[in-house]
Amino acid sequence: MRLYETTFIINPQTDDASIDRQVKDVTDLIANRGGEVVHENRMGTRHMAYAIDGLTQGYYATLVFKAPAELLTSLERHFRLGEAYLRNLTIVFEGDLERLKEPREVEERARPAPRTPRAGRPDRPFGRRETTPRVPEKTETADEQETETPAETKPPVADTSRDTKAPVEPEPQRETATDAVAAEETKVTAPEPEVEPAPEPAKPPENYPEDEEL
Amino acid sequence: MAEMRIRRRKICRFCENKIDYVDYKNDRLLRRFVNERGKMIPRRVSGNCAKHQRKLTRAIKRARVMAIMAFASESFR
Numbered sequence: 001m002r003l004y005e006t007t008f009i010i011n012p013q014t015d016d017a018s019i020d021r022q023v024k025d026v027t028d029l030i031a032n033r034g035g036e037v038v039h040e041n042r043m044g045t046r047h048m049a050y051a052i053d054g055l056t057q058g059y060y061a062t063l064v065f066k067a068p069a070e071l072l073t074s075l076e077r078h079f080r081l082g083e084a085y086l087r088n089l090t091i092v093f094e095g096d097l098e099r100l101k102e103p104r105e106v107e108e109r110a111r112p113a114p115r116t117p118r119a120g121r122p123d124r125p126f127g128r129r130e131t132t133p134r135v136p137e138k139t140e141t142a143d144e145q146e147t148e149t150p151a152e153t154k155p156p157v158a159d160t161s162r163d164t165k166a167p168v169e170p171e172p173q174r175e176t177a178t179d180a181v182a183a184e185e186t187k188v189t190a191p192e193p194e195v196e197p198a199p200e201p202a203k204p205p206e207n208y209p210e211d212e213e214l
Numbered sequence: 215m216a217e218m219r220i221r222r223r224k225i226c227r228f229c230e231n232k233i234d235y236v237d238y239k240n241d242r243l244l245r246r247f248v249n250e251r252g253k254m255i256p257r258r259v260s261g262n263c264a265k266h267q268r269k270l271t272r273a274i275k276r277a278r279v280m281a282i283m284a285f286a287s288e289s290f291r
Contacts, residue, residue, distance in 0.1 A: 007239065007280060009280065009281065043239070048281035048282075049278070049281045049282060049283050049284035049285075049287075050281055050284055050285070052281060058281065060280075062239065087279070087280055087281065089276060089279060089280050091276070094235050095235045095237060096235065
């Protein structure tokens, strides 16, 4: 018996009862064939990054379960035959079961579909990435710390020396980089190892010269 | 890269934060390693170590399949 994780997408246009039924079908299938569902995470209706079957939104659900290997073929078959399942992905569970139990992730994912395209909001659901550079939001210091993580955005020295096309924008941020990094280091040892805590206003990391494809 | 410059040594942020598992469902994290057009950022730029870059790649590709991230997105040209 191994731990597996399966994620699937259901057509959200069906009513809630049938969505529940579809999810229940899967959980029942697992339970009836000698498996045990350990964790269920219904991520709800989200925007998808691209349209599937003409739909732009989908209802996402994830199950973590223990199962004998034989169950997987039945599970795959169930997904393949079921018309309500747009996509599915079953993998060996690699995460941490204890961390799963925390409600943090579910709360975070309870965001609705995007409101306005160019609101410049710090977090965003699935969907097409905004392509216009957003004004970096400096409302919270946590945001700045997040964007100033060294590995992510422009290395200060290199960027200026090659800076023919890069916008002036990065400059003011760099002054706070050292402060932010120092603060960031203390923040790193804080509860969540995942780089999630603050909403990200991060500019799309396209400013490094190597990636300019203009 | 003929010019000699001192580039600050980047630390792999996964190693730094001791993250071992890169979740393909975590689009917020994954998006940091993808450029405007949806293409993955090379390791020499992102500063990731080889091990985590591999995990990240796997996660991004899974996310793409599950429509959590795009394979390619438009950009204004």
